[in-house]
Amino acid sequence: MATTPRVRPAGPTAPAERALGPDLARGVMLLFIALANSHYFLRGNVVRGGFPMDGSWLDSAVTWLIATFVDGRAFPMFGLLFGYGVAHLVRRNEALGPRGVRRLLWRRALALIGVGFLHAMLLYVGDILAAYGMLLLVGAWVVRWRGRWLALLAAGVFALGLAPSPDSLSVSADPPDASLLPPDLASMFSERIAVQPLVMLGGPIGFACPFLVGLLAGRARVLERPEDHRRLLAVTAVAGIAAAVLGAQPAALMLAGVTDVPGAGTLELIGPLHDWSGVLGGFGYAALITLVAARLTGRTGRVTEAVRATGQRSMTCYLMQSVVWAAAFTPFLLDLSGTLTVAGTALLATATWLTTVAAADWMRRTGRRGPFEVLVRRVAYARRRG
Template identity: 30%
Template sequence: MKENRQRLAVVDGIRGCSLLGILLANMLIFQYGIWGKDELHLYAPSAVDVGAYALTKIFVEGSFLPIFAFLFGFGLIKMKESLQEKGLPYRRYFVRRFLFLMLAGFLHSTYLWEGDILFCYGAIGFFLLLFVNRKQKTVLVWGVILLVISAALSYGSPADAPYDKQKLEAYVKETMTVYGSGTYAAIKDHRNNADPLGLSDVEYAGMLFMAPVFVAPMFLFGIYAAKARWFHEPDRERPFYRNGAILCLLPGVVLACAGYVWRDEAWSGTADVLGNSLLAFGYLFALAYVFSQAAWSPWLRRFASVGKLSMTNYLMQTVICTTIFYGYGLGLFGNIGVLAGILLAVAIFAVQVAGSHWYMRRFRCGPVEKLLRMWTNVSFSGRPKEKVAVGRGVTTSA
């Protein structure tokens, strides 16, 4: 039981830390919009902000969302094992869970913010059902294959991009005005109806069709890690974590830096994909190593509390930041700079760490997590109805 609590604390701690990375990356979207964050020159940034932007792009933006994806895949296997121990048909529970995420993501992206990941996670979940019963070697091979394909598809010059550059810049300039001073209705209409790229319906459909190729590898690696029991006994796996961090961090940094510095080269997209994946693994292993050394420290418990409330905290980040930056709130969209945004993200996360720790000392589950459990388990208590044997070959609900 002690080892199980330690395992859960380490995984929840990693999830909690990844929320800081996600907030730092998303702060660019909150401040400049999902399309404007890559057109920073239109906001006339200072030299300090250009440097802060480069550091965020290299070390944060592409590497923390993959960690969250990894943990999602890892959690699926743990949930499957728990349901099977109770004699329950895990697939129907998964389907209900994925539908909840898609619904929450749809509402989140439609009514609050364009940077949602929940809908994508729910949709990719149905694809992952193909792999939850596969052997760990099979899952690993498919993860590597899809990673190689996504790296290959990322090869190409920015000049080859299919969208209209002038149309995109006009969209970003309009976004500055609408998001910075518009009403809630105006911002919602712009987010849901304005077309930033000028692509045809077929081109948009093609982008959606190819999306799983780019996002699926880290989900599959998470499934593999759960099957390979990477976090089953953190104390004994500490050398594995240390060696993994050493092997992944340096080449990850080199590739991510090269992809950013030489971003006009055809190979930069491939370097980004591989570098971000290696950085994600490097961060994962480094955090696992640190937390396995300090498994019972008060700081780990605080980060673990953030991880246990991951959906609630993720959605609260949206509410807080859109209120700060959008016109119906403080209207600071595009005004405070990248460095100030980083400091603001750290401050918001610090409040979430303290608030999550306070909350988890009084309650067992976050409000959004409670709704997810109620929906998934079709139970007001949020707990699945366990099956127990009452006779030979007969089971009933406990």
């Protein structure tokens, strides 16, 4: 009796077949991720929004730049690219059928949750990988929804995020808590095991809107075929970045010490405004980098290829950053959280990103994939015997 051959997953896309735009965007935005994450380790007499408020004029200027162009702007773009990549994976594996695709996505989600949990416990409790994994566990059910329903759901989530929030720009004279800066190994594990599930379960709420928009963009292959979507990309770049810059100013000027701290009611409004204008900024950054990539396609140089390689190994490079944060700021290691300023930490973040770019470029030139990308793909594309 003839048997129907088992359909296998299509497997990961070969590096030579990958579009430049998404990889370049991931590579560039990892610099923003480094700048966004590192300042939250700093101590100060008064800390607001993760920034010590007692620094020099240079620290104030760097605070304004990060609050305007970085914080709350890079992570939405990664959420968009995550959804875009999921749409690409679904398209490549249509032959598996709906159940087969869901199982593939669930295996990938579980791999992300596993890596993210270890990352949070050992290096950085603010991990986003496990949150992406949780989002994908649920998102696997909506990847085949009609575009109009995805768009409505994305708009609904975006609108909910604009609700007033009392915690976005809270003031504290206390150092970062023990889950971020543990005084010893015992505290590191006991504190992080309590916090990590909250980050893992709460993170998908903030990433849901960009993820859904990424699914829509991935279906239309907007970032892979910029020549077919040039007007959309141009409008998104200009409008998204402009909205992010303008929406950031009430918070950014206050954090930089230019304007006075308003009342509690106003704070509850400008925090969500800053965060959710950043979602539009993330879309704008992705569109802008895609347009730049369209001009560079076919004539990339050494620097572009190095940043592209970083984007192709974004998980590995993201985890490499956390090794630096753990070594630099953990109290029982170098303990620099009370020594470095906002400006100094920005230099450290930039140097860390440059180091990961050099490492990714070395992997590219020697034909090596990122080790954590390989791990997740092996789990996701695992084949059953028989």
